[in-house]
Amino acid sequence: MNYWLMKSEPETFSIDDLEACPKKTTHWDGVRNYQARNFMRDGMRRGDLAFFYHSNCEPPGIAGVVKIVKTGYPDHTAFDVHDQHYDPQSDPAKPRWYMVDVQFQRKLKRPISLEELRKYSNGALEGLALLQRGNRLSITAVSATHWKFILALE
DNA sequence: GCCAACGTTGGC
DNA sequence: GCCAACGTTGGC
Numbered sequence A: 001m002n003y004w005l006m007k008s009e010p011e012t013f014s015i016d017d018l019e020a021c022p023k024k025t026t027h028w029d030g031v032r033n034y035q036a037r038n039f040m041r042d043g044m045r046r047g048d049l050a051f052f053y054h055s056n057c058e059p060p061g062i063a064g065v066v067k068i069v070k071t072g073y074p075d076h077t078a079f080d081v082h083d084q085h086y087d088p089q090s091d092p093a094k095p096r097w098y099m100v101d102v103q104f105q106r107k108l109k110r111p112i113s114l115e116e117l118r119k120y121s122n123g124a125l126e127g128l129a130l131l132q133r134g135n136r137l138s139i140t141a142v143s144a145t146h147w148k149f150i151l152a153l154e
Numbered sequence B, C: 001g002c003c004a005a006c007g008t009t010g011g012c
Helices: A015-020 A034-043 A114-118 A144-152
Strands: A003-008 A025-027 A049-054 A061-074 A098-113 A139-142
Touching: A003 A061, A003 A144, A015 A049, A015 A061, A015 A098, A034 A061, A034 A098, A034 A139, A049 A098, A049 A144, A061 A114, A098 A114, A139 A144
Parallel strands: A003 A049
Antiparallel strands: A003 A139, A025 A098, A049 A061, A061 A098
């Protein structure tokens, strides 16, 4: 079992939006970064858990927990000319971009803000990818130790 | 294969 | 809205 952190701008798609989805499940489309793709295509396993992180909002931070319920498969939005995430260089015969399905598990009892997480950047959360300088990666790995520590902050 | 220009992310 | 960080693109 692995742990992850997945960012989303709540104005675009929030944890409440996910909870409102049929079966509280959706596909995590639109990722157009190779490192993040590789995590979804090669790293994520069914049953893995991920923090749902709200980015580009006030305050940014971890809002809840989701579960990976379907492993990596081609991101069809890359094939759709009318989609915002269309990529002519991805074609169904050789897809460039992948996505997974995630299911809502729960919201945290209280959101854990980035500011709060940073307090531990030189301590218990040292090495957490989210806190690495200038990390804009939308999907990152979380160690089991860091996962437990963050949940204990609730 | 280098690297300048460009586009995007995301905290502030 | 600004802008630093940094991934990607494309000319050479």
